[in-house]
Amino acid sequence: MKASDLMVKALEAEGVEYIFGIPGEENLDLLESLRHSSIKLILTRHEQGAGFMAATYGRLTGKVGVCLSTLGPGATNLVTPAAYAQLGAMPMLMITGQKPIKTSKQGRFQVIDVVDMMRPITKYTSQIVSGDRIPSVVREAFRLASEERPGASHIELPEDIAAENTSAPLIKSSSSRRPIAEYKSIKAAVEMIQAANSPILLIGAGANRKLTAKMLKEFVDKTQIPYVTTQMGKGVLDENGELFMGNTALSSGDFVHRAIARADLIINVGHDVVEKPPFFMEDGGQQVIHINFETAAVDPVYFPQLEVIGDIANSIWQIKEQISAKVEWQSGFHQDVHNAYIEHREASEDDDRFPILPERFVREIRKAMPEDGIVTLDNGVYKIWFARNYPAFHPNTLLLDNALATMGAGLPSAMAAKLVYPERKVITVCGDGGFMMNSQEIETAVRLNLNIVVIILRDDAYGMIKWKQANMEFENYGLDYSNPDFVMYAQSYGAKGWRVSNSEELLPMVENCLNDPAVHIIDVPVDYSLNDETLNKTIRELSAKL
Structure with missing residues (x-):
């Protein structure tokens, strides 16, 4: 079949519903293949809008959002959405066109090295140099864009490659399960929490993915530990409850920072270094448990004493199952913080x-x-x-x-x-x-x-x-x-x-x-x-x- 047809079949096999974007003449074979597919093209008025739509689709669904542009200026207009998805951990694939790479009669008109341009702001970028490579390149782009930590990927499909014939078979997506935390780290986390007098749960951007909300709610319901959120952790837990201390919207000095400063243990779930830190660690100060899909990026102000690495929901479930229900935390201060926050908010x-x-x-x-x-x-x-x-x-x-x-x-x-x-x-x-x-x-x-x-x-x-x-x-x-x-x-x-x-x-x-x-x-x-x-x-x- 024509390579562009194979490209579309590979996208369909990945479950793509929409492609957001603006085609150019270098995308016409792909556009014709899309016309006969189950995928709906959402034509936008600017590539930046298409990229933001694709990234948000990925953020909301956990599936890879896809956007399309032509070469040159169309591709450069996707740079900001690429960075948006990459920093925000939103799974997204960008497909850009290119002039023929085997023979060209137009010199370097509109031609820039888009693959090199995308390399610093994506998890994966590749030019397809043969129709036979389409199945493996598409599969790898989707795999890397969606696995933790999610982000942006990019494929360049040159005009002549899209038009050539290929008999390459599709590559089915592999079954994958995220690793779970080691038992010893779970046991250490349980011991640290039960030894604490005034723990606090900090919910970051990484907890706003992969259905962690249910497990976190069960954990808080059992332990009655108060919680705060970062800006991109909002909504993981209901923010109307009395255990909610507030959101770290300001850099310092808010009511929520008083609650964090008073805690002797911070259970930091889904920490993401792209967000401004709501606290700074000091030697001999607060204890911090880092619960995340990946290890902590250690710097002078963040060096957790314990890291629980693996699927976040599973880690929280394991800790919740082993911990003893405890409601006698030093909670009077936290109640004062909650009340002061609500009073000021409503003033x-x-x-x-x-x-x-x-x-x-x-x-x-x-x-x-x-x-x-x-x-x-x-x-x-x-x-x-x-x-x-x-x-x-x-x-x-x-x-x-x-x-x-x-x-x-x-x-x-x-x-x-x-x-x-x-x-x-x-x-x-x-x-x-x-x-x-x-x-x-x-x-x-x-x-x-x-x-x-x-x-x-x-x-x-x-x-x-x-x-x-x-x-x-x-x-x-x-x-x-x-x-x-x-x-x-x-x-x-x-x-x-x-x-x-x-x-x-x-x-x-x-x-x-x-x-x-x-x-x-x-x-x-x-x-x-x-x-x-x-x-x-x-x-x-x-x-x-x-």
Whole structure:
């Protein structure tokens, strides 16, 4: 058969449902093969949007999301999504085209070494030099992209290779089971936990994969150990319970950091070095148990005394089965932390000033969304408020990027979430800066008839950088801009546009949009002027009293 047909059959064998992307002339054989396949091509308006959609598909399903581009400029537009997937541990495969490699009449027109370009930001990258190599290259790309720690892979399919004939057979995926932790490490972990007086459970990004939530819930229910989460660990455990101490949204000084500092043992589950560390170890200080799929990356501030390496869910299950139920931890302090965190979180949620305060905005979105609703965030200062103030009840219901932390990913992520879970409510929250970086994908969302709500927090500036500029006592310079009329902008794409004129309007407007099957864009003016007072001063002053 034609090599491009074999390529598509190999993708089908891997369970691929969608390919997101923009084909070029170098992909035409592959495009024709896709036309006759079960795989649906999702045509986007920019390769970056396609890559973010593929990565989010991988994040939500645990399967490899696939995106497509042509050579040269199309391939370079996938660099940011590649880094997004690689740092965020999202399984993704990029397929790029290339000029003929056996003979060429166009010299080096649009030709760059894409394989070398992708090497530092992927787990695997390869050019297919023969149709016979397709089955093994595809299988290896999927294997490496999906195994722990997941990430990005890349295949380059040159135009002449795609058109040649091959009789190579497909390679079926092998059955694989992750290794489990050694018994002695489990026994040592049980002994350390039972010897502790004030342990705390820290849930990181690595625990938000591979169905660890069920085992962690059983562990916490039995032991009554309080828990905190990193930003990318949100939702692994229900954040409404009294054992929840908060999220490590700030670098230091929050209530949650008081709870961590008071603990004599930190059970660090799913630690990922891409996230900012919520604590720093010192010689003779706290004991740390590292429970993860892989060993710890040791540095001057992280050198755990015990590492439990293997499938996380299995490790937690083994520890839970062997540990004695213990509810007499030194819990009074933790109750004080929990109460102080809730009291402060709720203090400004009723403030009706306008433009809206971020605390009030986050509360209204939580009220509007069902427990299994999915909120995706672009990148901006509001991300701190959502991480800190938005209780998540289930894994992957608040999708934020605390790894690459790129702007422009919020809208494509919401679109992918709606494709994966068409029955669930989906909102994306973007700053005006991040929204405009991939706003063209509104046309894609409308074309796909997706019911998503896009909320633009408008401050007419790159707000987070402006805030940090002020914190460093620099003069305000170079970060303000103007915006289009977002209501008319939405309508120009065939979406529905709305504008909030007071804080009371927001909740009913969002609820109406969620229940109306269309693409909705809501322009919400936001006031970040109190960020410095609240995040840098008030929280630290209040938490220091604990």
